[in-house]
Amino acid sequence: MKLTRPDDNRNWRERWIAWRNRILADPGFQRFAVRFPLTRGIVRARARTMFDLVAGFTYSQTIAACVELGLLELLAAGPLAIEEIAARVDVPVEGTERLLRAAAALNLTQRLDATRWALGADGAALRGNGGIVEMVAHHRLLYADLADPVGLLRRGGGGGQLAHYWTYAERAGEGDGDDVAAYSRLMAASQPLVAQHIIDSYGFGRHARMLDVGGGEARFVRAVAARVPRLALSMFDLPAVGARAKAALLAAGLGNRVEIFGGNFLEDPLPHGHDLITLVRVLHDHDDAPALALLRAVHAALPPGGTLLIAEPMAGTRGAEPSGDAYFGLYLWAMGSGRPRTADEIRRMLRMTGFAESRIVPTALPLTVRIIVATR
Numbered sequence: 328m329k330l331t332r333p334d335d336n337r338n339w340r341e342r343w344i345a346w347r348n349r350i351l352a353d354p355g356f357q358r359f360a361v362r363f364p365l366t367r368g369i370v371r372a373r374a375r376t377m378f379d380l381v382a383g384f385t386y387s388q389t390i391a392a393c394v395e396l397g398l399l400e401l402l403a404a405g406p407l408a409i410e411e412i413a414a415r416v417d418v419p420v421e422g423t424e425r426l427l428r429a430a431a432a433l434n435l436t437q438r439l440d441a442t443r444w445a446l447g448a449d450g451a452a453l454r455g456n457g458g459i460v461e462m463v464a465h466h467r468l469l470y471a472d473l474a475d476p477v478g479l480l481r482r483g484g485g486g487g488q489l490a491h492y493w494t495y496a497e498r499a500g501e502g503d504g505d506d507v508a509a510y511s512r513l514m515a516a517s518q519p520l521v522a523q524h525i526i527d528s529y530g531f532g533r534h535a536r537m538l539d540v541g542g543g544e545a546r547f548v549r550a551v552a553a554r555v556p557r558l559a560l561s562m563f564d565l566p567a568v569g570a571r572a573k574a575a576l577l578a579a580g581l582g583n584r585v586e587i588f589g590g591n592f593l594e595d596p597l598p599h600g601h602d603l604i605t606l607v608r609v610l611h612d613h614d615d616a617p618a619l620a621l622l623r624a625v626h627a628a629l630p631p632g633g634t635l636l637i638a639e640p641m642a643g644t645r646g647a648e649p650s651g652d653a654y655f656g657l658y659l660w661a662m663g664s665g666r667p668r669t670a671d672e673i674r675r676m677l678r679m680t681g682f683a684e685s686r687i688v689p690t691a692l693p694l695t696v697r698i699i700v701a702t703r
């Protein structure tokens with residue numbers, strides 16, 4: 328029997344890829360494939376995907392204009408004539424019509440007759456999710472940095488508008504209050520959807536005391552408080568963010584239910600006495616060395632048998648690949664810190680930092696959030 332060596336496999340794979348790419352790039356093959364009935368459908372679908380890849384920025388900016396002008400909100404109140412819309416958004420009728428038509432092509436608006444327009448199905452869905460709307464507005468910073476993607480890649484990440492937005496955390500809470508407020512607001516607006524998926528997927532009722540590390544404005548803690556009445560709750564974040572969380576909890580009547588710890592998790596020890604520690608959308612914000620330091624700090628704070636729950640979007644998520652390495656990869660690069668990791672990479676880091684075992688807990692919408700639970 329002839330054994331195949333790993334080198335042979337590699338050669339076969341590389342040769343197959345080179346052959347496939349030569350064929351797909353060949354204009355003669357492309358002409359044939361679009362005319363041949365059995366391949367025509369595939370070619371059309373691939374062409375559409377390719378077009379979306381190339382033109383995606385115009386789609387994003389169409390949504391950005393709708394959000395900035397409050398167009399979706401306006402149409403949510405009911406259909407309007409174009410002159411009325413133009414007057415309300417303060418854009419000439421021609422420009423308004425161009426935008427309405429672009430938005431209709433993206434399913435955000437819908438034409439009713441020659442002059443009247445309504446909210447489209449995806450426009451309604453977008454409006455119902457405050458997190459996405461905040462994210463669209465926030466993308467102004469990301470896209471300013473991405474105007475020169477090669478420059479951004481060459482300078483090693485950060486250094487632009489998004490990084491400035493994030494400075495308060497890098498300087499451990501010394502950034503100005505406006506930065507803290509803007510960032511925390513964005514996180515808080517996008518949190519409810521994430522929180523619901525996490526709470527629907529994992530049984531928090533089996534624990535006695537939970538500490539949410541990097542808890543932001545305590546939105547996640549508040550969502551857990553509402554669904555798991557007997558769980559004692561604490562959160563840890565930078566002091567300036569902790570102060571905002573305290574105010575939000577007081578306003579929600581939860582001032583006594585949640586204990587808040589202010590500190591820097593890369594320098595200060597985490598408080599002990601919790602059988603569950605959660606890291607929600609925190610680990611991917613950090614490069615490998617600080618992420619490992621954070622996991623070690625969590626390990627040190629947990630009792631033997633204690634649980635760490637990591638929840639965030641992950642790279643390599645089947646069906647949501649672009650949101651990991653393409654979106655979060657570039658977002659976090661522009662931010663100047665962190666990277667999206669695959670579930671396997673996170674589990675490897677957990678082993679390196681002493682966690683005996685870990686498992687993936689399925690969620691309903693992995694694009695938004697995935698969960699790994701580890702035992703100390």
Ligand SMILES: C[S@@+](CC[C@H](N)C(=O)[O-])C[C@H]1O[C@@H](n2cnc3c(N)ncnc32)[C@H](O)[C@@H]1O
Nearest residue numbers: 496514518541542543564565591592593607608
């Ligand atoms: C991406 S936000 C996530 C907030 C919240 N968990 C959520 O999902 O909405 C990351 C959080 O980690 C906090 N953080 C970042 N670096 C920190 C540090 N060194 N010490 C403590 N908290 C930190 C930030 O202030 C922020 O609230």
